[in-house]
Structure formats: C-alpha cells, structure tokens
Amino acid sequence: MRGVCVSYSLIGVMLVAKVAFISLSSCNGCQVTFLNLIPWVREELGAEVIACPFISKKWSGDYVDLALIEGSVGNEEHLRLVRRVRDSAKYVVAVGTCACYGGIQGLGRVLNAREVSELVPKQVTNKPVIEVVEVDAAVPRCPVPEELLKEVIKYFIKPGNEGVPTRNHAFLTVCSQCSRVMKPMKELKLRLDYDPGSIDEGTCLLSQGVLCLGPITIGGCGARCTSRGIPCSGCAGPVLDLIIIRGERPIDRLSRVIATLSGKDFSTVRRYLENLIDPVLTHTFTASSVLMRSKPNSRLLNLLGGK
Amino acid sequence: MSDEVVIDLTRIEGEGRVYVLLNGDEVKVRFVGIDYRGIEKVMETQPPYRLPHIASRICGICFISHFVASLKALSNLLGTEVSELPTLELANSIQHLLDNLLHLMVMSSEDLIRLGADSDLVGKLSIKGMKVFTKLMSVIRKGFGDPVHPFIGWVTKLPKINDVLTTVGDDLREVIKLVNDLQDDLTRVVTKAITNSCRYPGRSDYKYLALSNNYLTTGVPKVFSGDSLSNVDVTELALSRESLSYSYILPPKYLGGVIRVGPLARGLINNYLSTRELQRNCWSPLLYHLARLREIHGLITKLSEPSVFEDVTNVPNSLPVEAPRGTLVHVYRVVNDSLRVRVLTPTAINSRAIESDVTKALVEGGYRDPKVIKEVTEVIVRSYNPCLSCATSSIRVVVNG
Numbered sequence: 001m002r003g004v005c006v007s008y009s010l011i012g013v014m015l016v017a018k019v020a021f022i023s024l025s026s027c028n029g030c031q032v033t034f035l036n037l038i039p040w041v042r043e044e045l046g047a048e049v050i051a052c053p054f055i056s057k058k059w060s061g062d063y064v065d066l067a068l069i070e071g072s073v074g075n076e077e078h079l080r081l082v083r084r085v086r087d088s089a090k091y092v093v094a095v096g097t098c099a100c101y102g103g104i105q106g107l108g109r110v111l112n113a114r115e116v117s118e119l120v121p122k123q124v125t126n127k128p129v130i131e132v133v134e135v136d137a138a139v140p141r142c143p144v145p146e147e148l149l150k151e152v153i154k155y156f157i158k159p160g161n162e163g164v165p166t167r168n169h170a171f172l173t174v175c176s177q178c179s180r181v182m183k184p185m186k187e188l189k190l191r192l193d194y195d196p197g198s199i200d201e202g203t204c205l206l207s208q209g210v211l212c213l214g215p216i217t218i219g220g221c222g223a224r225c226t227s228r229g230i231p232c233s234g235c236a237g238p239v240l241d242l243i244i245i246r247g248e249r250p251i252d253r254l255s256r257v258i259a260t261l262s263g264k265d266f267s268t269v270r271r272y273l274e275n276l277i278d279p280v281l282t283h284t285f286t287a288s289s290v291l292m293r294s295k296p297n298s299r300l301l302n303l304l305g306g307k
Numbered sequence: 308m309s310d311e312v313v314i315d316l317t318r319i320e321g322e323g324r325v326y327v328l329l330n331g332d333e334v335k336v337r338f339v340g341i342d343y344r345g346i347e348k349v350m351e352t353q354p355p356y357r358l359p360h361i362a363s364r365i366c367g368i369c370f371i372s373h374f375v376a377s378l379k380a381l382s383n384l385l386g387t388e389v390s391e392l393p394t395l396e397l398a399n400s401i402q403h404l405l406d407n408l409l410h411l412m413v414m415s416s417e418d419l420i421r422l423g424a425d426s427d428l429v430g431k432l433s434i435k436g437m438k439v440f441t442k443l444m445s446v447i448r449k450g451f452g453d454p455v456h457p458f459i460g461w462v463t464k465l466p467k468i469n470d471v472l473t474t475v476g477d478d479l480r481e482v483i484k485l486v487n488d489l490q491d492d493l494t495r496v497v498t499k500a501i502t503n504s505c506r507y508p509g510r511s512d513y514k515y516l517a518l519s520n521n522y523l524t525t526g527v528p529k530v531f532s533g534d535s536l537s538n539v540d541v542t543e544l545a546l547s548r549e550s551l552s553y554s555y556i557l558p559p560k561y562l563g564g565v566i567r568v569g570p571l572a573r574g575l576i577n578n579y580l581s582t583r584e585l586q587r588n589c590w591s592p593l594l595y596h597l598a599r600l601r602e603i604h605g606l607i608t609k610l611s612e613p614s615v616f617e618d619v620t621n622v623p624n625s626l627p628v629e630a631p632r633g634t635l636v637h638v639y640r641v642v643n644d645s646l647r648v649r650v651l652t653p654t655a656i657n658s659r660a661i662e663s664d665v666t667k668a669l670v671e672g673g674y675r676d677p678k679v680i681k682e683v684t685e686v687i688v689r690s691y692n693p694c695l696s697c698a699t700s701s702i703r704v705v706v707n708g
Binding site: 031036039074078109142143225230284 | 326337339340341342347352360367413441444452555700
C-alpha cells in the first residue's frame with residue numbers, strides 16, 4: 001500500500017492543492033462528471049481547479065498535484081500533451097474507459113482510420129493513456145461514476161487515506177452487483193436482438209438467451225443497465241483477472257459461464273459463440289487496447305487484419 | 308505575404324481550432340474539428356438494441372438528444388413507434404435547460420464581461436450556474452438513470468411521465484425557483500452584452516432550420532428564410548454531406564444558402580423571436596445569447612406546467628430532434644443487408660455559418676493584431692456553442708487534396 005504525499009502550492013496564506021482536468025479524444029462525458037464535482041473539490045477538499053477546458057482554460061503546462069485525463073490519445077498533439085502532463089504532475093489518473101482502454105473511438109479508428117490532408121494534427125493509432133505514460137491510477141467505466149471519481153480525487157488530494165478505492169471493484173464483475181438470478185438456460189441459443197416485452201424481470205439476461213457481457217466486465221457501476229433490463233455492452237472494460245491471465249480471452253470467459261448455465265461442454269459453447277459473435281461486440285470499448293490485442297489468439301487480430 | 312493565426316478554442320465541448328489566414332485584404336477562416344472519432348462506423352457493427360446506448364456516447368452533454376434521436380431512427384427503421392414521447396420531451400427539455408444555463412452562465416462568462424457586462428455579477432452568476440447544473444444533473448439521474456448516459460427505454464419499458472414527475476417533482480421545483488431567482492440578473496447581463504455586440508457582426512442572409520410546433524422531440528422541420536417558412540427534408544440533408552479537406556466536420560450541402568440551427572433558429576421558427584426584434588440590435592451571432600435567454604424562460608414556464616408535455620403526442624412525428632445546439636438527426640438504413648448510419652449534428656450544420664461570421668467580423672474590423680483576432684474569433688465561435696465531440700463522430704468520406 002503506497003503512502004500519499006501531496007505537495008501543496010502556496011497561495012496567499014493558504015496551502016492549496018492544484019487539480020487539472022485534461023481532455024483528449026472523447027465525448028467529454030467524464031469531464032461532465034467532474035464538473036459536477038467541482039464545487040465539492042473546491043469547498044470540501046479546498047483544492048484549486050486550475051484547468052478544465054469545458055468551463056475555464058486548457059492546461060498550460062503548470063505544475064499540478066493531480067492531473068485527471070479523460071479520452072484516448074488520437075493524434076501527435078495528444079501524445080506530446082500526455083507526456084508533458086506526466087512530467088509536470090505529481091499524480092496522473094486515467095479517467096474513464098477511453099483513457100484506460102481506448103474507448104469507443106478506438107474501434108471507430110480501427111474500422112475507418114483515414115486522414116484528411118491539411119490543418120489537422122497527424123493522427124496516430126488510437127492509444128489509451130495508460131499505454132503512453134505511467135499513471136498512478138486507472139478508473140475505467142463509461143462514463144466514470146461520480147462516486148468512484150470522488151473517492152480517487154480524495155485519495156490523492158487528502159493525505160492519510162489508504163488504498164486505492166477502486167481496487168475493491170477490480171476483480172468483481174457487473175454480475176456481482178446485478179440483482180437478477182442466474183438460472184439454467186433452456187437451450188444453447190443466444191439472441192443479439194430480442195423483444196424487451198418478453199424479458200423476465202428477475203432472471204439473468206444470459207439465462208434468458210440474451211447476449212450480456214456482465215460476466216466479463218468490471219463491476220463498480222452498480223449494474224444499472226442490467227437492473228433495467230438492458231444487457232451489459234462492456235463499456236467499463238474487462239474485469240481485471242481477464243487482463244492478468246494472458247491466455248484468457250473474453251469469449252473464453254463468456255463461454256465458461258454459458259457452459260455452466262446451459263449444461264453444454266465448454267468447447268461446444270465456445271465454437272457456438274465464435275460463430276455467433278463478431279469480435280467487435282466483445283471489444284466495442286477496448287479494440288485499441290494492447291492488453292486485449294496481445295492475448296494469444298486474440299480475436300481482435302482478425303479485426304485488425306492480422307496486424 | 309500571408310500570415311496565419313491559429314486559435315485553440317476552449318470553453319467549448321470537444322477539440323476545436325480556427326485557422327485565420329491573412330493575405331493582404333483577403334481573410335480566409337477555417338473552423339476545424341481536429342480529432343476523428345468515427346462513431347457512425349462503430350454503430351454500424353452493433354446489434355440494434357445497443358444503438359441508442361452507443362449513440363449517447365457521441366456526446367457527454369447532449370446525451371439525451373442523441374439517445375432520443377437514435378431511438379427515433381431505430382423505430383423508423385423497424386417500423387415501430389417510440390412510446391412515451393412526453394417522458395422523452397421532458398428529458399430533452401431538462402437537457403436543454405442544463406445546456407443553456409451552463410453555456411450562458413459559465414462557458415460564455417468571459418465573453419459577456421468582454422462585452423461590458425458587470426464582472427462581479429457575471430462571477431456570481433457563474434457560481435450559481437454551477438449549482439443549478441449540479442442540481443439538474445441530479446434530476447436527470449433520479450428521473451432517467453445515469454447522469455451522463457441515461458438508459459431510458461428501448462429494451463426496458465419507458466417510464467411514464469407522471470412517474471418521473473413524482474420522483475423528481477421536488478427537485479424540479481427547486482430548480483425552477485433557483486432559475487427564477489437569477490433570471491433578472493441574467494437578463495441584465497445578456498442585454499448589456501447584446502448592446503455592445505456590433506464589434507462582432509455576422510451575415511444576415513442565412514437560412515434557419517428548426518423543428519416547428521414548439522417541441523424539442525418531434526415536430527415538422529422548417530426552414531425560415533427572410534419572411535417565409537418552408538418544409539425541408541432533413542434526412543436528405545443528412546445524406547448529402549460534403550467532406551472537407553481540412554477538418555473532420557462534415558457539413559451538409561446547403562439548400563441554396565448557409566443554414567443556422569440552434570436557439571436562434573428555434574426562436575424565429577416558433578415565434579418567440581422576430582426578425583424585427585432582432586434587427587433592433589446589431590445583426591451579430593451574439594443574438595444566440597438572447598435566444599438562449601428567451602429559451603430558458605420558455606423552458607422554465609414549460610417545466611412549471613408539466614401538463615404541456617402530454618400534448619407532444621398530438622404533434623406530427625418526424626425523424627429529427629432538437630439538441631441544445633440545434634437540429635439533430637440520426638438516419639439508419641439497411642443497404643445490401645448491412646446497417647448504414649448517418650448522424651447529422653448541429654455543429655456540422657452551423658460550421659459554414661461560423662466560418663462566414665468570423666470572416667465578416669475580421670474583414671469589416673480590419674483587424675491584424677493576433678490577440679484581437681483571437682478574441683473576436685473566440686467570442687463569435689462560442690456564441691454558437693459548438694460541440695466538436697459530436698461533429699467529429701461521423702464517417703469521413705475520402706478526400707484527395
């Protein structure tokens with residue numbers, strides 16, 4: 001467990017920690033979550049927000065105690081910016097799935113990455129922030145939940161806190177927070193589309209034959225989609241042990257769960273899923289993550305044309 | 308010899324940049340979206356039930372509008388109808404109020420001070436604006452689900468508007484009170500700014516596009532031109548985009564002129580602004596702020612009498628919706644057994660008007676000082692409240708040269 005030592009800037013007679021929010025390629029949704037926290041950051045933590053492009057200025061290179069970065073690295077300017085931030089900030093946190101795994105535009109670039117000819121900065125292969133610089137914490141999910149972001153900011157700004165709070169969720173899946181009950185599947189048949197009126201309120205969506213990525217997706221979101229009858233699309237990125245176990249692929253993990261639910265053997269289920277599910281469906285938010293691409297036999301390699 | 312001034316925009320959503328190229332008396336302005344996101348292409352790979360949820364990730368601030376536009380496009384494709392339009396209209400109205408307040412009170416605060424508004428008053432409004440923003444986000448969370456990417460509807464039953472109002476009624480009343488308390492100050496600040504807006508002239512020969520019928524979620528799209536209104540096929544507009552060699556923004560090809568969308572267009576088409584009233588001021592894009600002020604007033608009136616939301620079901624249905632920045636349409640088609648997605652965003656539509664207005668202000672002002680050029684450009688561009696996260700989500704058509 002690491003200790004925290006924030007160096008404070010002297011403004012008048014008050015010691016004030018400086019926080020900067022930096023935005024790269026994204027929908028700005030995590031910044032909107034941060035906007036909601038600004039009054040709390042100022043009033044409760046007594047910190048100064050020196051940059052937040054949505055409401056004030058962009059970060060200009062000044063020293064900061066805590067840099068929160070949303071979005072993925074999409075062009076050479078982003079690349080230079082992220083490196084400068086790392087050099088200038090005491091702590092750097094990758095906020096949201098784009099910063100951690102490349103996010104949704106990662107897949108967009110993989111599928112359609114051509115250049116316009118003038119005035120725009122040279123585009124680079126979409127990269128998550130965590131693959132470009134070393135970060136002190138990574139908080140995936142799309143967008144980052146307010147409570148998680150709050151805990152992380154507090155941890156780095158308020159000395160004396162212990163343990164990165166999100167670590168508690170890292171090995172938990174969305175299923176662990178879902179109130180739906182898993183039941184045996186009647187047959188090995190998954191639908192990619194379905195009639196919402198036919199969904200049983202209290203039963204697991206996978207058990208009802210609806211493709212749901214809850215078993216392979218990191219928890220901490222409160223399973224708000226699945227609790228409303230909406231299958232998980234994996235926006236938070238993979239659960240941590242799926243990343244750590246190099247040979248394990250999302251489709252393998254999913255196959256194992258479905259094999260248990262359907263009573264079929266693993267290899268039958270995996271073959272069925274590989275025929276049914278395009279890799280873009282399990283990697284919609286993580287297509288540009290090297291963590292997912294570097295797995296042996298990663299299905300993403302097909303998507304990338306064997307690169 | 309030519310000079311180039313590069314302006315990195317801040318206090319807007321997404322990454323935008325303006326290049327001003329000066330060559331003698333000639334001024335060339337390029338409004339550039341610098342970061343390609345390609346979400347249309349991602350959507351084409353997804354099962355239909357995911358589309359509204361992916362669509363809401365186009366934009367962190369217009370998430371409800373994209374969600375609703377996607378629901379409508381999907382229903383149109385599948386030949387079904389979107390249920391609970393009053394609930395969607397309520398959600399979209401709350402989002403419009405949130406965006407208008409955030410833009411006017413926080414994002415544009417420096418511009419309003421530049422235009423002569425009392426800086427202390429603007430500062431106080433800015434702090435109050437953040438409080439109302441926080442409150443409105445909690446209303447969205449309580450009423451519709453997640454605060455940024457809500458999951459109202461589609462695979463689950465849409466909540467009835469009365470159920471939502473029961474849940475968020477007290478919070479909404481608190482928001483209405485907060486906004487009512489600051490409306491006089493806000494009016495004073497905006498009125499002062501408009502009085503001094505002659506430094507930022509805009510062209511007056513634009514056409515204006517918005518949904519008529521005074522609703523944000525459905526209605527007949529109309530084009531206002533001078534003194535006449537005509538119907539327009541927004542789907543065709545979405546399919547007729549042109550690619551630019553210098554930007555990831557794809558503007559539509561125009562119906563015989565440059566089009567503006569957003570609060571100003573909504574006000575002119577739905578008769579809460581008139582050309583005569585606008586002409587009493589300098590014809591400047593800063594009139595968008597006046598339109599926002601009028602819209603805030605209208606939204607508060609609407610939210611004070613929620614029964615008006617029920618009437619949205621009597622309005623003719625159409626594919627586009629009004630997002631805070633203007634008319635937005637998602638078009639989904641099946642071509643050769645594959646899904647084809649087209650998203651036409653307000654900023655893409657406004658991009659030509661933005662370039663024209665900045666050009667006119669710089670030419671008429673004869674500015675050559677890069678600091679002044681930067682200031683004039685920023686004030687004009689921000690008055691449109693552009694969103695580059697949205698505008699660069701489209702597929703780029705290949706351009707040579």
